[in-house]
Amino acid sequence: MLTASEYSNHSRQxxxxxxxxxxxxxRVLWILSSTLEKLVSRNEKLVDELNQELDxxxxxxxxLGKSLNLFHGVRAPGISIPKYLERIYKYTNxxxxxxxxxxVYIDMLTHKHPDSLVLSLNVHRxxxxxxxxxxxxxxxxxxxxxxxxxxxxxxxxxLNKLELELLFLLDFKVMVCPRVFESYCLHLEKExxxxxxxxxxxxxxSPKSFETEISVEDQQSSSxxxxxxxxxx
Amino acid sequence: xxxxxxxxxxxSPSRGSRSxxxxxxxxxxxxxxxxxxxxxxxxxxxxxxxxxKIRMDNEREGxxxxxxxxxxxxxxxxxxxxxxxxxxxxxxxxxxxDQGRPDGNKYKGGIYMVFDYMDHDLTGxxxxxxxRFTVPQIKCYMRQLxxxxxxxxxxxxxxRDIKGSNLLIDNEGNLKLADFGLARSxxxxxxxxxxxxxxxxxxxxxxxxLGTTRYGPAVDMWSVGCIFAELLHGKPIFPGKDEPxxxxxxxxxCGAPDEVNWPGVQKTPWYNQFKPTxxxxxxxxxxxxHFDRHxxxxxxxxxxLDPAQRISAKDALDAEYFWTDPLPCDPxxxxxxESSHEFQTKKKRQQQRQNxxxxxxxKMQHPQQHxxxxxxxxxxxxxxxxxxxxxxxHGSQPAVAAGxxxxxxxxxxxxxPGRYPPGGNPSxxxxxxxxxxxxxxAGYGSGTYPPQGRGAPYGSGAMPAGPGGGPRGGGGSGYGVxxxxxxxxxxxxxxxxxxxxxNMMGGNRNQQYGWQQ
Numbered sequence: 001m002l003t004a005s006e007y008s009n010h011s012r013q014x015x016x017x018x019x020x021x022x023x024x025x026x027r028v029l030w031i032l033s034s035t036l037e038k039l040v041s042r043n044e045k046l047v048d049e050l051n052q053e054l055d056x057x058x059x060x061x062x063x064l065g066k067s068l069n070l071f072h073g074v075r076a077p078g079i080s081i082p083k084y085l086e087r088i089y090k091y092t093n094x095x096x097x098x099x100x101x102x103x104v105y106i107d108m109l110t111h112k113h114p115d116s117l118v119l120s121l122n123v124h125r126x127x128x129x130x131x132x133x134x135x136x137x138x139x140x141x142x143x144x145x146x147x148x149x150x151x152x153x154x155x156x157x158x159l160n161k162l163e164l165e166l167l168f169l170l171d172f173k174v175m176v177c178p179r180v181f182e183s184y185c186l187h188l189e190k191e192x193x194x195x196x197x198x199x200x201x202x203x204x205x206s207p208k209s210f211e212t213e214i215s216v217e218d219q220q221s222s223s224x225x226x227x228x229x230x231x232x233x
Numbered sequence: 234x235x236x237x238x239x240x241x242x243x244x245s246p247s248r249g250s251r252s253x254x255x256x257x258x259x260x261x262x263x264x265x266x267x268x269x270x271x272x273x274x275x276x277x278x279x280x281x282x283x284x285x286k287i288r289m290d291n292e293r294e295g296x297x298x299x300x301x302x303x304x305x306x307x308x309x310x311x312x313x314x315x316x317x318x319x320x321x322x323x324x325x326x327x328x329x330x331d332q333g334r335p336d337g338n339k340y341k342g343g344i345y346m347v348f349d350y351m352d353h354d355l356t357g358x359x360x361x362x363x364x365r366f367t368v369p370q371i372k373c374y375m376r377q378l379x380x381x382x383x384x385x386x387x388x389x390x391x392x393r394d395i396k397g398s399n400l401l402i403d404n405e406g407n408l409k410l411a412d413f414g415l416a417r418s419x420x421x422x423x424x425x426x427x428x429x430x431x432x433x434x435x436x437x438x439x440x441x442x443l444g445t446t447r448y449g450p451a452v453d454m455w456s457v458g459c460i461f462a463e464l465l466h467g468k469p470i471f472p473g474k475d476e477p478x479x480x481x482x483x484x485x486x487c488g489a490p491d492e493v494n495w496p497g498v499q500k501t502p503w504y505n506q507f508k509p510t511x512x513x514x515x516x517x518x519x520x521x522x523h524f525d526r527h528x529x530x531x532x533x534x535x536x537x538l539d540p541a542q543r544i545s546a547k548d549a550l551d552a553e554y555f556w557t558d559p560l561p562c563d564p565x566x567x568x569x570x571e572s573s574h575e576f577q578t579k580k581k582r583q584q585q586r587q588n589x590x591x592x593x594x595x596k597m598q599h600p601q602q603h604x605x606x607x608x609x610x611x612x613x614x615x616x617x618x619x620x621x622x623x624x625x626x627h628g629s630q631p632a633v634a635a636g637x638x639x640x641x642x643x644x645x646x647x648x649x650p651g652r653y654p655p656g657g658n659p660s661x662x663x664x665x666x667x668x669x670x671x672x673x674x675a676g677y678g679s680g681t682y683p684p685q686g687r688g689a690p691y692g693s694g695a696m697p698a699g700p701g702g703g704p705r706g707g708g709g710s711g712y713g714v715x716x717x718x719x720x721x722x723x724x725x726x727x728x729x730x731x732x733x734x735x736n737m738m739g740g741n742r743n744q745q746y747g748w749q750q
Contacts (some may be wrong), residue, residue: 011611145292145293145295157292159294160289160292164296168321171308172304172308173305175309
């Protein structure tokens with residue numbers, strides 16, 4: 001069973017992820033990926049059904065999730081959610097709890113703005129923005145927006161805009177207290193159980209090499225490979 | 234249907250915040266760590282507010298973390314002694330760049346925090362020529378400071394930059410903590426590592442100077458002690474120019490730390506580096522022996538080296554000092570000091586420039602400038618008036634109208650806050666809170682304080698150094714004006730006076746002191 005304290009390891013180097021020794025990625029990445037993938041496919045289905053209904057009424061298609069407009073891409077990026085999260089984790093060196101808190105932000109967003117739907121068109125931008133803001137809040141040492149932009153495959157200017165948008169949509173309530181944090185951890189775990197994929201966590205992953213991490217001192221030269229191929233830009 | 238405030242065209246933020254155009258900027262009143270501060274009028278209501286612009290010129294960094302922290306903390310805190318963040322407004326800014334693309338700098342400087350307008354800050358007020366606070370006045374400010382801080386601490390917020398210029402005062406006598414840009418939440422369970430590069434040097438506690446990264450509310454209480462002593466003494470008590478000197482000044486007054494008075498001090502990261510080379514006795518009582526007995530008693534507890542033994546805000550509020558005559562006065566009974574906001578920006582800038590030049594010229598001839606005065610002692614029983622340009626200590630103190638005291642009343646020299654001259658002591662306008670040169674090297678060696686007056690200014694650019702460690706510009710802080718907007722009456726944690734009777738605000742009892750009117 002995953003505990004909150006596992007998530008809240010802020011310095012992962014000296015606190016290796018628990019579980020089988022070959023696992024170097026925190027389990028939260030996988031739990032979160034699976035949860036989000038489920039959410040996205042459910043929402044996509046919803047949109048499809050709605051559009052079909054509307055088609056019958058000769059009404060054209062709807063654009064749902066208006067409050068998240070800024071996060072919408074033109075087309076869905078080619079990179080999967082798990083890969084994208086892995087990429088963020090790998091290159092930004094943020095603490096695992098940033099992913100939980102990032103998820104809290106996304107969840108708060110959808111509750112605060114019922115008009116928002118997490119879809120394949122916006123989930124990547126939502127993720128990179130919310131994890132970045134979470135890291136700003138949680139990690140005393142964190143990369144700047146420029147690095148996150150590079151990692152996330154968006155421009156610096158756009159990410160800044162998205163950051164601001166997220167902060168305003170959340171009304172700057174970006175503080176997550178331990179109690180809420182814990183309850184989201186439990187929620188995520190439950191998602192896994194319901195899904196029947198609890199075991200899957202233990203089977204995945206190739207060992208992650210820490211050498212690929214970029215160093216704080218030399219952000220420019222060791223920046224992550226461009227992500228343009230994934231079509232996020 | 235989109236919710237209210239979300240009906241925006243594509244590509245425009247759906248944030249439902251008002252535009253800065255709802256306000257008419259009147260003049261710039263300060264320069265903060267991350268942006269300018271303006272006095273402004275809300276067009277619809279005519280209400281005067283302070284607009285703090287969030288500087289966003291560093292694209293790589295995005296929205297400043299200090300601003301996020303300040304906003305999220307201020308949104309959580311609601312207390313009459315904490316500055317109130319009224320709202321956040323945006324300005325569209327340059328919409329598109331030349332190519333018609335959404336400009337990357339679209340949001341550059343386009344975000345403003347709206348605060349209630351406050352007329353003064355404590356440093357600016359205290360630095361007015363001829364200003365001297367009365368004892369009930371000092372008690373009144375101190376109690377408000379402690380009440381606000383207690384509220385923060387109860388809500389698990391460390392301010393981490395308590396100093397005079399961050400204590401804003403309105404003409405109703407209300408004091409509010411402002412500038413939460415360095416503040417952060419702490420949790421009792423998670424003994425997190427926090428940075429020790431906080432708090433303006435002169436107000437920084439010994440544990441931070443010794444490198445501690447696990448600390449708590451006691452750091453703020455040390456700063457409060459420094460301010461308290463400053464109010465009573467008439468000038469800053471630890472004007473160190475760098476960290477080693479700062480520690481030394483502290484040790485000279487408070488004695489050297491050892492395992493007896495501060496168990497564990499030898500384990501602090503930089504103890505060996507900074508440990509005193511000679512034995513030093515605590516001389517606080519001796520140096521400040523002219524202070525009122527209860528004041529000294531409280532000060533002793535605030536300026537306790539060991540943070541674990543330092544008095545908490547709550548206990549300080551229960552100190553005899555606040556419950557013995559003369560009692561703290563009612564804020565509303567305080568004299569109203571003229572603030573300078575009627576002046577037009579241009580006129581004032583011009584005037585200020587002139588003043589600065591005059592002052593510079595003056596300074597070259599006479600290094601002695603006006604000096605802060607110790608408080609007026611009531612009733613004369615602990616009189617021992619101090620030297621220096623003295624003021625007849627009548628029981629009455631008319632509202633001083635001699636020139637603007639507004640600490641933010643003038644744009645700061647860009648080199649840094651006026652209080653900490655970046656070198657060569659510029660900008661020493663007569664009403665400018667430039668006290669950077671005070672007390673330099675005076676120390677406590679002689680047993681008594683030197684006569685009041687400016688010590689020789691630091692010769693060189695004696696700017697307390699260190700990234701984030703040096704004094705920050707106190708100027709651009711939060712603001713807020715008179716209580717009417719506040720949920721008076723019932724701050725959740727205002728009840729530090731529990732058990733001490735109902736005379737919290739002095740009430741009628743103060744009338745007998747008749748120090749005003």
